[in-house]
Amino acid sequence: LNAMVPGKPLKYVYAAGVKYLRDLGKDDLVSHLPKTLGFGVGLDFRDTNLLLNTKNTVTFRPGMVFSLAISFSGLALSENVRASLNSNSAVKNLSEYGLMIADMVAITDSGGEVMTKFGKGVGDISYSINDEDEEESEDDDAQLAKKIAKEEEAQPTGGRRSGRLAAASANAQDAEGAAERERKQIEL
Numbered sequence: 204l205n206a207m208v209p210g211k212p213l214k215y216v217y218a219a220g221v222k223y224l225r226d227l228g229k230d231d232l233v234s235h236l237p238k239t240l241g242f243g244v245g246l247d248f249r250d251t252n253l254l255l256n257t258k259n260t261v262t263f264r265p266g267m268v269f270s271l272a273i274s275f276s277g278l279a280l281s282e283n284v285r286a287s288l289n290s291n292s293a294v295k296n297l298s299e300y301g302l303m304i305a306d307m308v309a310i311t312d313s314g315g316e317v318m319t320k321f322g323k324g325v326g327d328i329s330y331s332i333n334d335e336d337e338e339e340s341e342d343d344d345a346q347l348a349k350k351i352a353k354e355e356e357a358q359p360t361g362g363r364r365s366g367r368l369a370a371a372s373a374n375a376q377d378a379e380g381a382a383e384r385e386r387k388q389i390e391l
Contacts, residue, residue, distance in 0.1 A: 204271065207308055207315030213259040216240055220273065235275040244268045244307070267310040268318070274303035 206219035217240050224232050243253025245268075253261060255269065280297050288295050307318040 204306075204308065204315045204317065207263055207269065207271070207310060209263050209265055209310060209312060209314070211263055213253060213255050213261050213263065214257055216255045216271070217257050232275060235277055237272075237274055237276065240273055241269050241271040241305070241308075244270055263310050265310055265312050269308045269310070269315075270305060271308045271315075272303055272305035274301060274305075276301040278302065 206216045208215075220236065220240055221233055224230065224236075239254045239256040241255040243250040245253075249270075253259070253267070253269070255271065277299050278301065279299050280294070285295050285297075294300075305319075308315045309318050310316075
């Protein structure tokens with residue numbers, strides 16, 4: 204966050220993250236970092252011209268907004284940790300895990316300001332465990348979303364679709380669905 208200063212290049216964030224880990228003596232974690240530590244948010248949710256990676260020379264300017272996402276993947280889960288878990292825990296079956304912490308950050312004249320105003324305590328953090336059987340238990344909405352996504356991929360539009368327009372369309376469809384459910388409940 205301290206690296207997100209107007210005038211500094213975007214690649215400075217990644218370099219600062221790597222330096223921070225090395226200064227802590229955690230060199231082994233550097234290889235578990237993703238290729239980017241976030242991205243700019245604009246008309247489309249993920250602006251690929253504003254990636255927080257090792258190569259981006261675009262400079263921070265006041266008014267920019269970023270999703271800053273620090274994550275590690277492929278971290279080994281030791282036998283000692285798995286042995287200490289409840290026997291019914293799904294974590295017992297894992298050999299490795301990943302971790303991600305993300306915030307929305309606005310660039311101001313004085314630097315990055317966290318826009319995410321939610322608690323950061325242990326009780327406020329969400330987590331998920333992706334089991335192999337998860338696909339079988341998906342609800343109808345998730346299956347429909349996957350079907351629609353596949354159809355859109357199969358039918359190229361010839362142009363770039365705005366994420367904002369797609370979200371507006373999805374909200375309109377949700378409202379129609381809610382109205383239909385309400386009509387059915389009234390009939391009952």
